[in-house]
Every structure is written in structure tokens, then in C-alpha cells.
Amino acid sequence: MLEFINGDVACAEGAIAAGCRFFGGYPITPSTEIAERMALRLPQVGGAFMQMEDELASIMCVLGASWAGKKAMTATSGPGFSLMQESIGLAAMTETPCVIVDVQRAGPSTGLPTLVAQGDVMQSRFGSHGDYRTIVLAPANAQEMYDLTIRAFNLSERFRTPVIVLSDEVCGHITSGVDLREKVDIENRKKPGSSECLPFKADEDLIPPMAVAGEGYRFHVTGLTHNEKGYPVTSAEVQQALVTRLVDKVEKRKGEIVDAEFFMLDDADMCVIAYGSEAGSAKKAVKMAREKGIKAGLLRPKVLWPLGNFEDYVKDMKKVLVVELNSGQFYSDAKCWNRNTKLLGGYGGELHRPDDILKVMEVF
Amino acid sequence: MVPQEHPLEQLLRSDRMPHIWCPGCGLGTDLGCYLRALSGMDLDKVAFVSGIGCSGRAAGYVAVDSFHVTHGRGIPFAIGLKVANPELTVTVWGGDGDIFAIGGNHFIHAARRNIELNVICINNAIYGMTGGQVAPSTPLRAKTTTTPYGNYEHPFNFSYMAAASGATYVARWTTAHTKELTKSMREALEWKGFSFIEVISMCPTTFGRRNGFADGLEMLKDMKARSEVKNFPDLEDTDIGEKIVVGKFVEKEKRSYLEEVKQWR
Ligand SMILES: Cc1ncc(C[n+]2csc(CCOP(=O)(O)OP(=O)(O)O)c2C)c(N)n1
Ligand code: SF4
Numbered sequence: 229m230l231e232f233i234n235g236d237v238a239c240a241e242g243a244i245a246a247g248c249r250f251f252g253g254y255p256i257t258p259s260t261e262i263a264e265r266m267a268l269r270l271p272q273v274g275g276a277f278m279q280m281e282d283e284l285a286s287i288m289c290v291l292g293a294s295w296a297g298k299k300a301m302t303a304t305s306g307p308g309f310s311l312m313q314e315s316i317g318l319a320a321m322t323e324t325p326c327v328i329v330d331v332q333r334a335g336p337s338t339g340l341p342t343l344v345a346q347g348d349v350m351q352s353r354f355g356s357h358g359d360y361r362t363i364v365l366a367p368a369n370a371q372e373m374y375d376l377t378i379r380a381f382n383l384s385e386r387f388r389t390p391v392i393v394l395s396d397e398v399c400g401h402i403t404s405g406v407d408l409r410e411k412v413d414i415e416n417r418k419k420p421g422s423s424e425c426l427p428f429k430a431d432e433d434l435i436p437p438m439a440v441a442g443e444g445y446r447f448h449v450t451g452l453t454h455n456e457k458g459y460p461v462t463s464a465e466v467q468q469a470l471v472t473r474l475v476d477k478v479e480k481r482k483g484e485i486v487d488a489e490f491f492m493l494d495d496a497d498m499c500v501i502a503y504g505s506e507a508g509s510a511k512k513a514v515k516m517a518r519e520k521g522i523k524a525g526l527l528r529p530k531v532l533w534p535l536g537n538f539e540d541y542v543k544d545m546k547k548v549l550v551v552e553l554n555s556g557q558f559y560s561d562a563k564c565w566n567r568n569t570k571l572l573g574g575y576g577g578e579l580h581r582p583d584d585i586l587k588v589m590e591v592f
Numbered sequence: 593m594v595p596q597e598h599p600l601e602q603l604l605r606s607d608r609m610p611h612i613w614c615p616g617c618g619l620g621t622d623l624g625c626y627l628r629a630l631s632g633m634d635l636d637k638v639a640f641v642s643g644i645g646c647s648g649r650a651a652g653y654v655a656v657d658s659f660h661v662t663h664g665r666g667i668p669f670a671i672g673l674k675v676a677n678p679e680l681t682v683t684v685w686g687g688d689g690d691i692f693a694i695g696g697n698h699f700i701h702a703a704r705r706n707i708e709l710n711v712i713c714i715n716n717a718i719y720g721m722t723g724g725q726v727a728p729s730t731p732l733r734a735k736t737t738t739t740p741y742g743n744y745e746h747p748f749n750f751s752y753m754a755a756a757s758g759a760t761y762v763a764r765w766t767t768a769h770t771k772e773l774t775k776s777m778r779e780a781l782e783w784k785g786f787s788f789i790e791v792i793s794m795c796p797t798t799f800g801r802r803n804g805f806a807d808g809l810e811m812l813k814d815m816k817a818r819s820e821v822k823n824f825p826d827l828e829d830t831d832i833g834e835k836i837v838v839g840k841f842v843e844k845e846k847r848s849y850l851e852e853v854k855q856w857r
Contacts, residue, residue: 292672
């Protein structure tokens with residue numbers, strides 16, 4: 229069913245389609261339309277919407293709802309995303325499935341509340357203290373706000389980890405035709421089989437089955453370093469074993485997670501790397517370059533973290549240009565794939581224009 | 593001789609004993625009251641949430657589904673549990689710093705919503721876990737590690753604040769009032785709405801010894817001597833000073849959060 233909606237609304241519809249039945253949030257531009265749509269839609273499907281007193285509460289009620297067995301999410305932008313970081317770490321440590329949408333605006337601080345930027349790329353990866361891995365998806369248009377939000381729920385259920393949908397103001401606000409798919413694939417978390425349950429003992433796939441409150445397991449969950457029983461243990465060995473698994477379950481299985489669009493790369497000698505709504509301008513620039521005889525192509529990661537092994541696509545290129553609306557937060561990793569890599573960065577407020585990207589490509 | 597099982601045994605995680613609390617700490621007694629209040633309830637449907645602090649460690653000891661979350665955030669986590677599964681009876685247990693300093697905003701909003709939670713604050717007038725810093729309930733002039741010259745900030749009256757914010761059940765007892773406290777805890781567990789219990793308790797290790805008390809027992813005797821039972825008092829007269837007014841403070845009918853949600857849907 230094709231509907232003309234903006235990216236934020238598409239995101240909310242994707243969440244509902246994925247089975248999300250709890251939303252806790254606090255209004256902030258440019259993500260507010262997600263909360264508004266969820267407030268309208270959740271009661272229609274038997275879910276619960278709560279506007280909380282702040283983002284500290286928003287993320288926490290989402291984690292609570294997840295432990296009561298519901299698929300749950302929150303949506304925010306930079307200032308609220310910063311407030312959520314401590315509890316995103318709690319979600320990683322306690323392996324709580326949840327989805328956090330960050331519709332990026334320009335910062336630091338209050339910055340440009342209504343205008344686009346991509347300054348939260350590193351924060352989405354390592355924003356909380358300590359060592360952990362998140363999964364971060366980067367939609368580039370309203371359709372992907374729908375599709376990748378569904379994927380975010382599926383990944384969070386499969387990997388028992390917070391998944392961040394890292395959108396941006398343009399992606400959230402541009403209205404276009406979105407196919408609200410008739411059939412979507414839905415994944416649900418593994419449940420423990422027997423009445424005995426070691427709530428943090430992983431199976432071979434590195435993921436423990438998840439009991440939820442009220443089922444009679446009487447389990448314990450803590451943000452402290454814990455053993456398989458979920459009990460806190462103050463020891464370097466237990467810390468090593470636990471955090472190794474938390475990192476490995478994402479890193480070792482990243483083949484299931486990583487995804488990208490490859491555009492005109494087969495015969496290219498110049499690779500442009502861009503993601504999110506910047507990728508729209510970059511794709512246009514690649515087409516314009518082709519008309520001028522430059523053999524350019526586009527690599528568009530749809531998953532930013534874990535970092536994909538894109539080296540094979542990039543290492544033999546003559547030139548690589550990373551285009552992003554920050555000072556090189558993705559470039560800092562991407563430049564390791566090819567020595568001749570340059571950055572076209574920026575601090576937000578507006579997207580790069582295709583002709584500006586083209587100019588850089590021409591003189592590269 | 594057949595070994596006797598302690599009557600509260602099945603409510604405690606015995607494999608986690610001994611607990612971390614100091615000798616003379618009020619927390620063991622306070623938790624004992626809670627466990628007695630729990631007995632007879634459907635334990636599979638009880639969830640116990642706490643933030644961080646000595647008080648917060650209680651979550652690790654109660655043998656129900658239990659969650660030890662971030663400092664100050666027990667209440668919003670518990671809200672998510674309760675709203676997502678209204679069948680659960682949800683207790684939030686925390687220290688005065690956890691619930692009223694870092695988590696104060698969540699407390700007043702949860703009370704405003706009259707949401708079905710049972711919040712128990714162990715008010716020991718100090719930050720115990722971090723070694724005795726000033727808390728929002730530390731009395732004027734008391735010595736703490738961050739008020740070496742004496743406290744110059746006025747303390748909160750938590751129970752008054754709970755009532756003013758919309759809590760529909762409020763009671764205050766001290767650790768010396770085990771029978772009354774247990775009874776109130778049971779009432780609070782069964783309350784349909786936001787219930788709040790303030791437990792005036794003692795931390796001999798970080799508060800007592802800096803403020804002229806030899807040990808926990810002396811503190812317990814002191815708080816018992818200073819207590820005066822008054823049910824439904826004028827809340828303006830319940831600030832903790834020389835006297836500690838204790839009793840049931842509020843018990844009033846008002847539609848709860850989940851009842852309101854049903855009304856409007
Ligand atoms: C965000 C954050 N800030 C600070 C701390 C350190 N901290 C741990 S417990 C605590 C206060 C404990 O006092 P209270 O809540 O009154 O509980 P008590 O230990 O007295 O039972 C603090 C400040 C923390 N864990 N997290
Ligand atoms: S420091 Fe104080 S509150 Fe903490 S366990 Fe010891 S006596 Fe109890």
C-alpha cells in the first residue's frame with residue numbers, strides 16, 4: 229500500500245509493522261512526528277504510548293517494557309540522545325532488545341534544531357561509557373525509514389542488543405510515496421525452554437534466551453558485571469568473559485548485519501562513500517560525473533556499525549571520496565581501506581549540493 | 593535434628609548470602625519487613641526494581657524477578673514494566689539519593705500520574721554507598737564528607753512531597769517500627785495507584801559515626817525515642833526535626849493511571 233508520508237511517520241509505521249507495542253519518548257525536533265504518530269497508532273493495535281518527563285525516563289521505560297516482553301522503542305534527536313547514553317550502556321550490558329531512533333540535527337548543544345547534520349555517528353557507536361557494540365542503521369529516505377526500522381526491531385530481537393536507527397532531519401521530514409508492505413518478516417527473541425533458566429548463559433550463537441518478568445523464572449538483572457546466573461561478580465575474569473561475548477556477538481556475526489548499496493562501482497576507479505540523506509546528493513553527483521566521463525561509483529552503507537568489510541570494494545580504487553555532514557566520523561575508519569581517500573565534510577545546516585560534490589570529484 | 597528453614601527463606605536468594613550490608617545497618621531489618629509483607633502474594637507476578645546505592649542492592653537479594661538498573665532510574669524502568677504488563681505488582685526500592693536527588697524528577701511525575709507502583713525509600717539521610725556524602729535529606733548542621741563544616745542546605749520532606757505530587761497512599765515509619773512498617777508495606781503492595789513509603793533508617797557506618805552515635809543500635813533507640821505516631825497529620829507539621837512524625841499520612845481515592853488510560857481509549 230503506497231502512502232505519501234514523511235520519514236518520521238514512515239518510521240512509526242515500520243515500528244508498528246515490526247510488532248512494536250510500547251513507545252516512551254519526549255518531544256524534540258526533528259523527531260517529534262514519530263512520537264505523535266505512535267500516540268495515534270499504538271492504542272489502535274493494543275499498545276501503549278507514554279510521553280515521559282525527559283529522555284532519561286524515556287529510554288528507561290523502554291527497557292522496562294522490553295523486560296515485560298514487549299517490543300519497545302523511543303525516538304529523539306541529539307540533545308535527547310546524549311541524555312540517553314548511560315542507559316543505552318545498561319541496555320547493552322543487560323542485553324535488552326530495544327530500538328532508539330535518533331533523527332540527527334546540527335549540534336553541538338542545541339545547535340540548529342530544525343536543520344540537518346550527521347554529527348552523532350560516533351556517539352551512536354560509542355556514546356556510553358565502557359566497551360560494547362551497538363548496531364547502527366542509516367536510512368537514506370522515507371522508504372528506508374520504514375524498512376530499516378523493521379530491520380532494527382528484528383536485529384534487536386535476534387542479537388538482544390539496542391539497535392539505533394540513525395536518521396537525519398532531511399530523511400525524517402521529506403515526504404514521499406512509501407510502500408507500507410503487505411508482508412513483513414518479523415523476528416522474535418528466543419525464549420528459555422525449561423523452567424530452569426540461567427538468564428545470561430549464551431547458546432552457541434552467543435545469545436542467551438530471554439526470560440521476561442512475570443513468567444515465574446524469578447531471575448535477576450543487573451548493570452553490574454554478572455555471571456551466567458545474572459548475579460553480580462567483582463572479578464576481572466567474569467568481566468573479560470562477559471564483555472568479550474557482548475562484543476563478539478555483534479562483531480563475529482556481522483556478516484548477518486552489514487548491508488550496503490553498491491551503485492555503478494563495477495567499472496569505477498573513483499568511489500564515493502556516503503550514507504543517510506547525504507547519499508542522495510552523492511548519487512546525483514556520481515551520475516553527473518559519469519556524464520562528464522569520470523568513472524565514479526557510490527558505496528552507501530546502510531549499516532554504519534558494526535563496520536562492514538568494505539575494503540575489497542575500495543582498496544583498488546584510484547580515488548575514494550567520503551562525503552558526510554560532520555568532520556569525518558565515518559572517514560576516520562574508511563580511510564584505512566585506501567591510501568588515496570579524501571573527505572568532503574561539513575557541520576550541517578544543509579546537505580552538500582550535487583554540483584559541489586562534483587566539483588571536488590573533478591579536482592580530486 | 594531437622595534443619596529449620598527460616599520462614600523468609602524462599603523469599604530470599606540464599607545463594608547470594610551473606611549480603612554486603614554493614615553490621616548495624618537498617619537495611620536488613622527494612623528488607624525483612626518487606627519480605628514479610630510479600631508472604632502470601634503470587635511471587636511470580638511481583639517485580640522488584642532498584643537503582644544504585646546500598647539500598648539498591650536489595651534487588652539482588654529478593655527472590656522475585658528483580659532489576660538493578662542505573663542510579664535514579666528505577667521508577668521509569670518500573671513504569672515500563674507495569675504499563676507493558678499490568679498483571680505485575682511492581683516495587684521500586686531505593687535510597688534517598690537515588691529516588692530524590694538524581695531520580696527526583698521521575699518520582700514527582702510518577703506520583704502525579706498516580707501510576708500503579710509501590711515506591712519505598714530508605715531514608716538514611718546520607719549517601720551510604722559512596723562513603724557518606726550529603727543527601728537531600730541530611731539534617732541541617734550534620735557532618736558528612738562533603739559538608740565537613742556541617743550541612744547548610746535545608747532537607748526535603750519526602751512524604752509531604754509525595755502527597756503534594758499526587759501519591760494516593762503515603763506512610764512513614766522508622767526501622768524501629770517493624771510491625772507497622774510491614775503492615776503498611778502490605779497495604780502499599782495491594783494499593784491501586786501510586787503508593788509511597790518512607791522508611792527512616794540508619795547508616796551507622798557513614799552517618800552515625802560522624803554524628804555522635806556509637807553504633808546502629810544507638811541510632812535505632814534514638815529514632816524510636818524521637819518518633820511520634822500520628823495518622824493523617826497536617827503534612828506541614830511532618831518535617832523531620834527533634835520529632836519524627838510517623839504513621840499513615842495519606843490514603844485517598846483517585847483513579848489510577850491505568851484506569852484513566854482505559855477510560856480514554
Ligand atoms: C550517574 C551516577 N552518578 C553517581 C553514582 C555514584 N553513586 C552510587 S550510589 C550513590 C548514592 C547512594 O546514596 P543513596 O541513594 O542515598 O543510597 P544509600 O547508599 O544511602 O542506600 C552515588 C552518588 C552512580 N552510580 N551513577
Ligand atoms: S554504608 Fe551505611 S547504608 Fe551502606 S550498608 Fe553500611 S551502614 Fe548500610
